[in-house]
Amino acid sequence: MRASDMQALDRAWQMGCTGRSTLALEIAHGVHSASVQRNDPHVQARSAYEISWYCFQLGKSEMGLDYAEQAVTLWRHLDQPAFEAQALSIQAWLNMELGQLEEAVALAAEALDIADQSGDLRARSLAINVTGVIFWLSRQPPLAIDYCGRAVALAQEAGDRSFECWWLINLGGAQSEAAYMALEAGDRAAFDAAIGPAIEVTHRANDLARSLGDTWAERLCLGNLAEYCNAAEDFLSAEQFLARYRDIANEDDLRGEGHYLDILGRTLISLRRYEEALVPLQHAHVLATGSGNVETLMFACLYLSRAHEHLGAFEPALDFHKRYHSLHQQFTAERTQRNARLADIRYETKKLRMLLDTEAGRTAEIARSFAALQQQTTMLTEAANTDPLTGLGNRRRLEAAMDAVEASGEGYMLAVLDVDHFKAINDKLSHIVGDRVLIALGALIRGALRAPDLAVRFGGEEFVLLMTGVTVGQAKKTCERIRLTIARHDWSPVASGLSVTVSIGIALSSEGGIPHEILEIADRNLYRAKKAGRNRVVLSPRAGSSANR
The missing domain is CATH 1.25.40.10 (Tetratricopeptide repeat domain)
Known part of the structure; x- marks a missing residue:
């Protein structure tokens, strides 16, 4: 040596x-x-x-x-x-x-x-920190906060100030995850209670990074502080942290550059400086596309869509929103799969040492946590794909089903169903009655379909049906049955004198390319049904002639 x-x-x-x-x-x-x-x-x-x-x-x-x-x-x-x-x-x-x-x-x-x-204190500190990061990324903030906090304490005991600084950054990230999950649940008070400690801990890390001359850690801290302040709607503070980030020269921080550009774009949009926001968001989009970072790319598309919309550029706004929607599906599926995989891991006795202190109570706590995660993953996945009003699937479920049917190569039918004169129902009888109509429609549609068929509420009073392995005639027959069932239904329990009809446009997979193109054809046929007087089923002319033979 x-x-x-x-x-x-x-x-x-x-x-x-x-x-x-x-x-x-x-x-x-x-x-x-x-x-x-x-x-x-x-x-x-x-x-x-x-x-x-x-x-x-x-x-x-x-x-x-x-x-x-x-x-x-x-x-x-x-x-x-x-x-x-x-x-x-x-x-x-x-x-x-x-x-x-x-x-x-x-x-x-x-x-x-x-x-x-x-x-060895340093070895234990590093191992506990990594365990905390695993819990953080698997969205178990209480355990992540516990482990990251203990990693910080051990780094302090070992006298390793760099470890202490880096693990404080992760502790702030774990606390921010608790805040974000509270916000997703609609609990603003819990969000405020969690984001404050995240900001405080990250300030501590930033002060320590500055004293050590660690520009890599300092830029991480400033980027995170800007993110947390942005989430807390303190946009001016977020902008100040981002300005300090830019003032620190560090060519080594490429992994943080996309995060910085994303937060800068979000902050400028929140400050209504939409033209300025386009530059960092477009740069973030390019970086994320090159690196394959789905999360950064997803948010870049979302905020580019919003910026273009505010600037009146509706075509690029719609294009970026569609790309965001597709990426959000991918990101949600990957995160759900990751959490489900984590829940499914079977630990051998040696792996249970992951709980560290060999305390039986802590072992049971983590085991329960993983079991709860598995159950929560299943529930969240189902909830994320279900329309809460009608109980039918939603757009996300339709997108996943269309991707699956396209991959299988199987023939299919898409139908777009729209309630006739629904605005009049809302305006004359109230939105409560309108909601009751939609709930009843969901049940009627579901009852008229086969088990493998999918019905989703696409938005407002519009529904989409996906059927596989059907002929033109079978598709038209099913949609006619749904139309007649709705038209003949007794709507008096919902509102006295109420009658409801629907118009339906049908398209078959043989009429176009990808499922989204078939959906557009079905939507055009729905428009033809409306124009022809409503309360009818319309296919494309060539498909309609095949159905009538």
Whole structure:
């Protein structure tokens, strides 16, 4: 082991702790290559570990994972459990970054087990922090806050101020997750109660980052503070934090650039500076497209849509909104799948050491938490795909079903059904009566369909039907049956003297390309049905002649 190599790695680590990770990576790479040629396993192990961390900072997760695996193998061979645990923790974190959840959980559990046995404070702090991040990203903020908080305390006890700073950032993120989940549930008081501590903890992290000269961490803090203030509708503070972010020179923070641009665009929209907002949002869109970051790309599309709408550019606004809708489906499905996978993981006895303190009560607590997550995932997925008024599916469920039927190559029919003169029902009889009509329509439509058929409320008084494996004649017959059932229904319990009819436009998969094009054809046929006098079913002319043969 050469002293000059260790001095070089010490210098590189100092750079990595002060926002100069690119240069640190170059130095560590050089040391690692030389140590491989000399067959120096100690230097090789340390340099591989540090390279994996710099790769994490720079967003080079796949490259970092290779070096983390090397470091784990080498430290294990050298019988250095504390260093092995640290390398395992980084390996777990990088797997989490790459979406490899099961592997991340297993590695984090192993890291905790080894770190606990070693008694090394830094190793335990890092392993507990990574476990907290796993709970944070799986939307279990109480456990995430507990673990991240304990990681901070251990870093303080170990006297590692860089670890303390970085883990404080994660603690703030876990607390913000609690706030966002409260906001999603419509609980503003709980949001306010959670976002305050997130901001306070992130301020602490930022102060510590400044005292350490860690520009990488400081920019993370300022970006997060801007995000939290934006969520709390303190837009002027958010803009101030973003201005401070821009003033800090750091070429290594590419992983945070998309987040910064996204929050800047949102803030400018909230301040009604729509023209200004387009520039950072378009840049965020380009970066996220290149990196494949679905979440950043999704929000960039959403806020680009809003900015264009406010500027009166309705065509690009609609285009970006459609792309947002598609990305939101993908993001929701991926997050639901991730949480379901997390809930389905079966822990062996060794993996239960993930709970750290070997307390039976804590073991039971986490086990219950994972079981609850599985149940919650199922409930949320169902709720997210259901129209709360009628109990039918919603647009999200229709989009998923259309994607599935397109992938299968099976023939299908789409029908768009609209209530005739529904505005008059609302205006003359009240919106309450209108809602009762929609509820009854949902039940009537559902009762007229086969088990495999799908009916969704598309919006307002409009419904969409999806049927697979049907002929033109069967499709028309089903829609006529629905139309007649609604027209002949006794509506007097809803309102005295009320009558309800519907118009229906039908399109078959053979008439066009992708499902959205078929849906547009069905919508045009609905318009023809309205124009022809309402209370009727209309197919495309060629399809209609086939049905009448």
